[in-house]
Amino acid sequence: MNHRLRVRRTAWIALSCALLALSACGPTEDEIQLAPYLAASTPYSADNTGDVVVTVTGAYFQTGANLLLQRPSDGALIHARDVTVTGGTTVSGTFTLTGSPTALCDVIVMNPDSRTGRLSSAFQITQPTVLYAAGDFGRDVSAFHHANTLTGAAVPDRRLTHAVLGQPGAVLLDATRNLLYVTDWPAGEVHVFADGASVDGGAAPLRTITSSAYAGSFDGLALDEARNELYVASYTHGVVLVFAAASASGDTVPVRVISGAALQNVRGLCLDTANNRLYACRGGESGGAIHVFDLASSRNGEVAPSRTITGPLLASMLEYVWVDPYSDRLYATLPSFGRLLCYDRVSILNGEVAPSVVITLPGQPAGIWQDSLRNILYVADYAGGVAGAGAIWVFDAALTMTSAAQPARTITGLTSPKGLWGTNI
Numbered sequence: 001m002n003h004r005l006r007v008r009r010t011a012w013i014a015l016s017c018a019l020l021a022l023s024a025c026g027p028t029e030d031e032i033q034l035a036p037y038l039a040a041s042t043p044y045s046a047d048n049t050g051d052v053v054v055t056v057t058g059a060y061f062q063t064g065a066n067l068l069l070q071r072p073s074d075g076a077l078i079h080a081r082d083v084t085v086t087g088g089t090t091v092s093g094t095f096t097l098t099g100s101p102t103a104l105c106d107v108i109v110m111n112p113d114s115r116t117g118r119l120s121s122a123f124q125i126t127q128p129t130v131l132y133a134a135g136d137f138g139r140d141v142s143a144f145h146h147a148n149t150l151t152g153a154a155v156p157d158r159r160l161t162h163a164v165l166g167q168p169g170a171v172l173l174d175a176t177r178n179l180l181y182v183t184d185w186p187a188g189e190v191h192v193f194a195d196g197a198s199v200d201g202g203a204a205p206l207r208t209i210t211s212s213a214y215a216g217s218f219d220g221l222a223l224d225e226a227r228n229e230l231y232v233a234s235y236t237h238g239v240v241l242v243f244a245a246a247s248a249s250g251d252t253v254p255v256r257v258i259s260g261a262a263l264q265n266v267r268g269l270c271l272d273t274a275n276n277r278l279y280a281c282r283g284g285e286s287g288g289a290i291h292v293f294d295l296a297s298s299r300n301g302e303v304a305p306s307r308t309i310t311g312p313l314l315a316s317m318l319e320y321v322w323v324d325p326y327s328d329r330l331y332a333t334l335p336s337f338g339r340l341l342c343y344d345r346v347s348i349l350n351g352e353v354a355p356s357v358v359i360t361l362p363g364q365p366a367g368i369w370q371d372s373l374r375n376i377l378y379v380a381d382y383a384g385g386v387a388g389a390g391a392i393w394v395f396d397a398a399l400t401m402t403s404a405a406q407p408a409r410t411i412t413g414l415t416s417p418k419g420l421w422g423t424n425i
Contacts, residue, residue, distance in 0.1 A: 034060040036109040036117030045124035045373060047424075048100045054080065054107065054123065055092040061085045062111040067093040069105040069123055078105075100125050102425045124425065129371055130197070131378060131422040133392060134168035134182060137385045138415030141168055141182055143200075147422065148374055151394075151409040158200040164191060164208070170221040170367075170419035173197070174245070179206070181230065181245075183218045183419075190218060190232060190243075197423075207249035214241055214254075220269035220320075221419070222278065227297055229255070231269055233280065238264040240280060256300040262291050262308065268320040268332075271296060275347065280305075281321040281332060288318035290332065292346075307350040313341060313358065320419075322368035327399050329356075333365040335382055340365050342401075358403050361393065367420035374424070375399055379407075380417035390414035 039058040046052035056067065067080035078100065080093025091109050107119040131147035142156035160182075169185030173196045180196030183189065191205040209230075216236025223230055223245060230245035240263060242256040258278075268281040278296035282289045291305035309330075317336040323329070323346060330346040333339070342357035343349060363381035370377050377398035383389040391414060393407035 033111075033113055033115065035115040036060050036062075036065065036111055038107065038109060038117045038119040038122075041107045041119050041122045044122070045126050046095075046097060047126050047128050048097045048102065049128060050098055051094050051096050053092060053094050055090065056107060056109060056119070057090050058109070058117065059089055060111075060117075061088050061091050061109060062113070064112040065091055066108075066110040067091050068108040068110065069095060069125075070108055071101075071103045071105055072121075073103065077108075097125055102127050104425075124373070126373065126424045129374070129376075129422050129424045131369070131392070131420065132171045132173065132180070133380060133414060133417040134171040134367070134419040135390070135414060136167050136169065136185075136382070136416040136418045137387070138390075138417075139163075139165055139167065140415075141165065141171055141180070142414065142417075144411065147378070147392075147394075147411070148371065148376060148424070150411050152411070153413040154411050155413075158198070160193070160199055160201070160203065162202050162204055164205060168418070169219060172221050172223055172419075172421045173423055174223055174225055175423055175425065176225045177246070179245075181221055181223065183221060183232070185217055185219055185418075188214070188216050188218045188234070188236070190221070190230070192249075209243055209248045210251050211241060211254060212251050214239065214257075219267045220280070222269040222271035224271055224273055224297065226273065229297070231271060231278065233266045233269050235265060235267055238266055240266060240269065240278070258293065258299045258301075258303060260302045260304060262289070262305050267318070270321050270323045270330075272323050272325045274325045277347070279321050279323050279330065279346075281318045283316055283318045287316055288314035288334075290314065290318070290321060290330070290343075309343065309346075309349050310352050311354060313339070313355060320365075320367050322370055324370050324372055324399075326372055329399065331368050331370065331377065331379075333368060333379065335364040335366050338363060338365065340379060357401060357405070359401070359405055363391070365393070366418050369420040369422045370398060371422060371424060377401075378420055378422065380414075380420050382416055382418060385416040387415045388413055390417045392417060392420070 069078040083093035128146040129148040141160040143158040145157040166184030180193040190209040220233035240258040241254040278293040290309040294306040340359040341355040366380040377395040381391040392411040394409040396408040
């Protein structure tokens, strides 16, 4: 054999033997320690009023592992108790959330060897739903805590009654800045209250927004919290006014005015901030329609809507609209006809379209708010403004309800509720 080939063969044999020897004395598969892998966590959310069992599925979970929640905002940890590990692929434990601040948390599994795995933004600590109802002739704003479980005659947990409220129409809460916005719709004023999550009784507004150039009725409200812009529907002038929400006070010049023939008799507004899209519903003698404005944050002056939803059921008294961007479903109410309408795939609808769902209700459906976290829809019953005759209808399983759906519960004893707004985070 050629000497050079013999040397190469001998070297390969030696290398192979060395590799076999290393393999024989190296760590086994069981001895290799891998960090926990988290695939999923259930449930997604729970209220801060008690205990919740959280179950995580994945791989490489060791007996004796710890299960934790962490708030990214400040790094605070909540440890689970009674943690069990099953088959290395499932971890479950009980968290006590009573009194914990609302927060979107990471879920963490830590093995006894200190290796960790994390599922980011996987668990939302919520609070029981707080629902605000603007009472037109009641001249108040009522706040119902635990609205997600209320039924029958309920006494508001808080009731804002300052005389400046006049006839409240629309209401919304800026959760980031803890400000409550309320329109006195006939007077063309927006009152801004500090400590929105706790304001009560005769508390005076922090400031009041008006605009002499557009004096008259202020109907719908919408808020872009990230851009800190407040959208106000001026029914009298047929425009949508946009104010710098953080600083507007007194007689204020809007930073933008969205106008055009399509907005004649504009009433309800809803802003899909995730997609930068404004929905404006029109009522009055001009007939009903829902106008959709894409790129809402840059709209100014006389502009045509991107799309318009029409149809025979959108009668002249279309007043309120709400959009759930996650399911792409729009809800609208016609108080004079006692109807609640639902439109699916609303982001692409245009022209004359039949609603997916038509629910007839025994009253005057007005303001709408959807709790997308719990899949609950709240609808105000104006009830002709009769004292104590108003109500709030509560629909469970909102995303799958059909035309045969009826309220699962009714909160009663209100006076002429118009606008609704809620929060659970």
